[in-house]
Amino acid sequence: MTAPVLEASAIGKVFTGRREGKIHHHHALRQVSASLSEGEILGIVGESGSGKTTLSRIMIGIESASSGEIAFRGTPVRRQADWRALRRQVQYVFQDPFTALCPTMRIGKALAEPLAIHGICPTSERQQRVAQMLEMVGLHPDIAGRLPAQLSGGQRQRVNLARALMLEPQVLICDEIVSGLDVSVQAQVLALLVELQKKLGLSLIFISHDLRVIRYLCDRVLVMHLGEVVEQGATEQVFDAPSHNYTRALLAAIPDRNRVTDTPI
Ligand SMILES: Nc1ncnc2c1ncn2[C@@H]1O[C@H](COP(=O)(O)OP(=O)(O)O)[C@@H](O)[C@H]1O
Ligand SMILES: [Mg+2]
Numbered sequence: 001m002t003a004p005v006l007e008a009s010a011i012g013k014v015f016t017g018r019r020e021g022k023i024h025h026h027h028a029l030r031q032v033s034a035s036l037s038e039g040e041i042l043g044i045v046g047e048s049g050s051g052k053t054t055l056s057r058i059m060i061g062i063e064s065a066s067s068g069e070i071a072f073r074g075t076p077v078r079r080q081a082d083w084r085a086l087r088r089q090v091q092y093v094f095q096d097p098f099t100a101l102c103p104t105m106r107i108g109k110a111l112a113e114p115l116a117i118h119g120i121c122p123t124s125e126r127q128q129r130v131a132q133m134l135e136m137v138g139l140h141p142d143i144a145g146r147l148p149a150q151l152s153g154g155q156r157q158r159v160n161l162a163r164a165l166m167l168e169p170q171v172l173i174c175d176e177i178v179s180g181l182d183v184s185v186q187a188q189v190l191a192l193l194v195e196l197q198k199k200l201g202l203s204l205i206f207i208s209h210d211l212r213v214i215r216y217l218c219d220r221v222l223v224m225h226l227g228e229v230v231e232q233g234a235t236e237q238v239f240d241a242p243s244h245n246y247t248r249a250l251l252a253a254i255p256d257r258n259r260v261t262d263t264p265i
Pocket of ligand 1: 055
């Protein structure tokens with residue numbers, strides 16, 4: 001059997017802070033394991049504060065785990081050099097494109113930046129790569145001359161996706177990337193994501209608190225609650241026959257369950 005592309009094993013995370021003058025330990029994650037197979041779209045769902053972002057940040061090394069281990073294609077990621085190598089192959093798309101994009105940097109420069117940092121494309125060819133990538137995410141190449149504030153929310157999220165794809169990663173982690181968008185724009189960005197995933201053969205982790213979006217998009221789903229994985233399985237199985245009370249409660253909270261099957265929104 002081939003190893004998962006990305007795997008988290010028994011991850012624990014304790015945040016230490018002060019509360020009412022005393023040291024307080026908050027267990028954000030307990031014994032969380034998750035694995036992403038080649039070409040798969042894995043959904044991570046759970047209410048706000050359940051630990052989804054913390055887990056994904058640990059999976060790319062932005063945050064360190066208190067316990068447990070991350071492996072990339074079957075090899076544990078331990079040394080700084082391993083993390084550097086992983087960060088080229090695994091890209092993260094942030095929830096809020098405004099925080100991800102520098103407000104004073106033109107889009108073309110922001111997209112060329114990962115190429116410059118990694119020195120992987122001659123300067124003369126960078127603008128052409130930028131234009132190709134803008135087209136790939138359904139934007140006109142002229143967008144390169146604009147600033148983030150001159151774009152709509154949907155356009156900004158497309159630019160954010162383009163930026164993550166500049167280094168031709170194998171894995172994309174998308175953290176609530178459609179949550180701030182209007183419903184119709186959400187559907188367009190999700191359709192683009194599916195198209196890109198197929199075209200580029202990406203493996204994808206898609207994080208959302210919205211079960212309808214997860215059902216539309218994901219092959220497999222992992223349900224998190226208070227820092228633990230309470231259920232995981234094929235999307236259909238989890239939605240049709242949830243085994244955990246928390247998953248049932250989440251499903252019951254969807255406003256119009258009859259519409260869930262066909263549309264993302
Ligand atoms: N840097 C931090 N310091 C202290 N607590 C944090 C930090 N980041 C997250 N947490 C806490 O960890 C828990 C999980 O947060 P998070 O991973 O952001 O959840 P989710 O993405 O599912 O909303 C929350 O209780 C949150 O308050
Ligand atoms: Mg989050």
